[in-house]
Each structure stands twice: as C-alpha cells, then as structure tokens.
Amino acid sequence: MxxxxxxxxxxxxxxxxxxxxxxxxxxxxxxxxxxxxxxxxxxxxxxxxxxxxxxxxxxxxxxxxxxxxxxxxxxxxxxxxxxxxxxxxxxxxxxxxxxxxxxxxxxxxxGSKVYHYEGEEGIRFAIDKLLSSRKVIYWIGSMELFIAAVGGEEEWHKMFTVRRLELGTVTRGITDRRILKYPRFSEMKDGRRNFRFLKEDFDIPALLGIFGDSICFFSLQKKEARVVLIENALMAQMLKFFFDSLWASLPEE
Known part of the structure; x- marks a missing residue:
C-alpha cells in the first residue's frame, strides 16, 4: 500500500x-x-x-x-x-x-513598436521620426492643432516647416480651409505640398499622420498634446489605403 x-x-x-x-x-x-x-x-x-x-x-x-x-x-x-x-x-x-x-x-x-509621449517633447519626437524617415507624409486633420500645441505659428514654422523645406519632404494633407489663414503653411509650391479640402471644418482636436511603415496619432486634450506613434507596416498600408480613397473622392484645387 x-x-x-x-x-x-x-x-x-x-x-x-x-x-x-x-x-x-x-x-x-x-x-x-x-x-x-x-x-x-x-x-x-x-x-x-x-x-x-x-x-x-x-x-x-x-x-x-x-x-x-x-x-x-x-x-x-x-x-x-x-x-x-x-x-x-x-x-x-x-x-x-x-x-x-x-x-x-x-x-x-x-518588428512592431509603439511609442507614447505627452507634451511638446512628444511633438518633437514625432517630428524627428517624420522627417528622418524621408518619406512622403500623408496627414488628415487640422493644422491649427499643431499651432496651438507648440505655442503659435512662429514656433511651428521653426520646428517643422523650415526643416521640412531643407530636407525637401513632400506632404499631402486632407484638411479644412482654415489652413488658408496661414500662407506659410498653405502655399502649394513645386509639388512639395498639396491639399484636398473637406467640405466642413475638422473640429476634432486630433490629427493622423502616415509615413513609410509608420502611423502617428496626435491629439490635444485640455491643452496637453499627446502622441502615439506605431511602427507597423500592415497598419500603415491599411490607413494609407483609406487616405488614398478619401483623397480621390475630394476635388482637386
């Protein structure tokens, strides 16, 4: 037993x-x-x-x-x-x-990676990623989000536009016509910058950026900027498909 x-x-x-x-x-x-x-x-x-x-x-x-x-x-x-x-x-x-x-x-x-940042540090991090990729940047949202988040038109010009022009980065944006209030950000020259306009104002305090195999979400909540950047080729391809579909449905200026 x-x-x-x-x-x-x-x-x-x-x-x-x-x-x-x-x-x-x-x-x-x-x-x-x-x-x-x-x-x-x-x-x-x-x-x-x-x-x-x-x-x-x-x-x-x-x-x-x-x-x-x-x-x-x-x-x-x-x-x-x-x-x-x-x-x-x-x-x-x-x-x-x-x-x-x-x-x-x-x-x-x-090879997926996810980054999450808050405040101006997050915006600077995202800008570095966007520009260092040397890829075409596709974005949907309101430019006024960035201008408010970084403290004004002049600061955004220094932080992004000057560097973008130096690198020759191409951007394609789907936004509303309020961007036309800012000539430095809305002039379409040499095919380096182009827009398609929504019929109504984009009042959601958020913006989506697509570049290469990455996507970036920006939001402004209670005056605090938040950034989520995802490096994932499949996600980027899917959102680029939606961007292209919306772009094709909007009239060319």
Missing part, C-alpha cells in the same frame, strides 16, 4: 502519517508522533498537507486536535479529483502561456 500511495504523489512522511491515522481512528498529533517516530512539528506540518489533499479531517476539543481520517474509498477519490483539478488548471495556464508566447514572438518578428 505504501508503494501505491507514493505513486499517487504522497511523500514518504505523508504516507507514514496517513497510514498511522487510518490505523488509529480519532488519534491526536501527539499519538501520531509516537506511532511514527516523527517530531510533533513535522507531524503538524504533514497533517496540514493531508488535510489540504482531502485525506483527513480534524476537530478541536479542549485545545487539542482530534484527527478523523476520511474513509479511503471516499478520501482517495477526493484526492484524485483535487489532483485532476490542478492538472486542468495547469493545462489552462499552459494554453494561456503559449498564446502569450506566440503573440510576443509574432510581435517581435513583425
């Missing part, structure tokens, strides 16, 4: 204590210690383990524990059922872990 109990996962001392409890119904930890030759502290420890495994129960009378072993045909079935529950939980955890690992591996191989 010892061998079979060990095969079920019980440790040597657990087997010894469990068999002692079966042989001496309603015994106390002190009696179990005498029968097994184990220290009382050790007996208490393994009695807790056996109780967790649903093989024994106890009651306390006058500050003493009186052990009641559960009949083996019932106790061992409960023990096996508990082990099966643990196996099922482990299997579910493994499935979740594998799903997570596969997701991480996919993200790693796809």
């Amino acid at each position: 010892d061998k079979e109990l060990r095969a079920l996962g019980l440790e040597d001392k657990e087997v010894k204590i469990y068999l002692a409890c079966l042989a001496n119904d309603a015994s106390t930890p002190t009696q179990v210690a005498k029968l097994t030759g184990l220290k009382r502290a050790t007996v208490y420890f393994y009695l807790e383990r056996l109780k967790e495994k649903r093989l024994i129960e106890w009651e306390v009378h006058k500050a003493r524990k009186h052990i009641s072993p559960i009949p083996p045909h019932k106790g061992l079935k409960r023990y096996i059922a508990k082990k099966q529950e643990e196996v099922n939980r482990s299997e579910n955890l493994v499935k979740q872990l594998l799903t997570h690992i596969e997701k991480v591996a996919h993200e790693k191989t796809s």
Whole structure:
C-alpha cells in the first residue's frame, strides 16, 4: 500500500502519517508522533498537507486536535479529483502561456513598436521620426492643432516647416480651409505640398499622420498634446489605403 500511495504523489512522511491515522481512528498529533517516530512539528506540518489533499479531517476539543481520517474509498477519490483539478488548471495556464508566447514572438518578428509621449517633447519626437524617415507624409486633420500645441505659428514654422523645406519632404494633407489663414503653411509650391479640402471644418482636436511603415496619432486634450506613434507596416498600408480613397473622392484645387 505504501508503494501505491507514493505513486499517487504522497511523500514518504505523508504516507507514514496517513497510514498511522487510518490505523488509529480519532488519534491526536501527539499519538501520531509516537506511532511514527516523527517530531510533533513535522507531524503538524504533514497533517496540514493531508488535510489540504482531502485525506483527513480534524476537530478541536479542549485545545487539542482530534484527527478523523476520511474513509479511503471516499478520501482517495477526493484526492484524485483535487489532483485532476490542478492538472486542468495547469493545462489552462499552459494554453494561456503559449498564446502569450506566440503573440510576443509574432510581435517581435513583425518588428512592431509603439511609442507614447505627452507634451511638446512628444511633438518633437514625432517630428524627428517624420522627417528622418524621408518619406512622403500623408496627414488628415487640422493644422491649427499643431499651432496651438507648440505655442503659435512662429514656433511651428521653426520646428517643422523650415526643416521640412531643407530636407525637401513632400506632404499631402486632407484638411479644412482654415489652413488658408496661414500662407506659410498653405502655399502649394513645386509639388512639395498639396491639399484636398473637406467640405466642413475638422473640429476634432486630433490629427493622423502616415509615413513609410509608420502611423502617428496626435491629439490635444485640455491643452496637453499627446502622441502615439506605431511602427507597423500592415497598419500603415491599411490607413494609407483609406487616405488614398478619401483623397480621390475630394476635388482637386
């Protein structure tokens, strides 16, 4: 019987204590210690383990524990059922872990990166990414968002327009006609800058930029600029498709 109990996962001392409890119904930890030759502290420890495994129960009378072993045909079935529950939980955890690992591996191989910034630092970071890519910049939104976020027309001109002109970066924007109030930002020269205009003003305090394999979202909430930049080729291709569709639907000036 010892061998079979060990095969079920019980440790040597657990087997010894469990068999002692079966042989001496309603015994106390002190009696179990005498029968097994184990220290009382050790007996208490393994009695807790056996109780967790649903093989024994106890009651306390006058500050003493009186052990009641559960009949083996019932106790061992409960023990096996508990082990099966643990196996099922482990299997579910493994499935979740594998799903997570596969997701991480996919993200790693796809080279996706996400950046999140707030304030002027975020705008400067995004501008550096936009211009250093040396790709055509496609954008949808209101230029007034940037002008307000950086503190005025002059600051935006220094931060973006001057550098863009030096690099010869091409931009294509879908916006409203309020941009025409700013000649430095709305003149269409040499094919380096072009616009298509929406019928209504774009009053949402947000802007979407697409360049190369990246997309960038800008927003202004409670006068605080927020930037989320995602480097993901598939996302960029999808949004570029939507941009091209909208661009084609708007009249050319």
